[in-house]
Amino acid sequence: MEGQDENLVDVDVYDDGISRFPEYAWNSAPTDLLATRRQLRAAGLRPGGHGPVAQLRCRRCSYQPHAACTHLAWLYRIDLAKPKIPMTLAKEAALDRAMATRTTCPVCQVRFDYCLPLKTLGSCWPCSPEGIQTREHHDRELGRDTAGTTALAA
Ligand SMILES: [Zn+2]
Ligand SMILES: [Zn+2]
Incomplete structure (x- = not known):
């Protein structure tokens, strides 16, 4: 078990990997702060030069909160979003x-x-x-x- 702990420290993948992203259940993400790409587009916005900061579990997974969601949607920061090209x-x-x-x-x-x-x-x-x-x-x-x-x- 000690070896495993060392691995967790050494392996870089945990620093920028998907596992680090906060995961929100369907309808639980702060809609004034975060939005999916589709939601941004609907508001005439696009992700403002930064990567996703969190993930949103799909609607279906709200019925099975312990299962790993295979339809995760990226969430972007609304305050950094830029206007879509006119x-x-x-x-x-x-x-x-x-x-x-x-x-x-x-x-x-x-x-x-x-x-x-x-x-x-x-x-x-x-x-x-x-x-x-x-x-x-x-x-x-x-x-x-x-x-x-x-x-x-x-
Ligand atoms: Zn899901
Ligand atoms: Zn010619």
């Missing part, structure tokens, strides 16, 4: 991502300032088979090579 900004970011896929050529990864005919060409015009033909034809006429084109682009 919806408009999140929407803008999503729109911009959608726009980026429509304006970025999957072949050369260049982003254009207009929507590419990805459904028909599948790439920007210079990357499309016809575009390459036209360009090669064009370059031959002008006596240019691809190195010249690269220099222009850079």
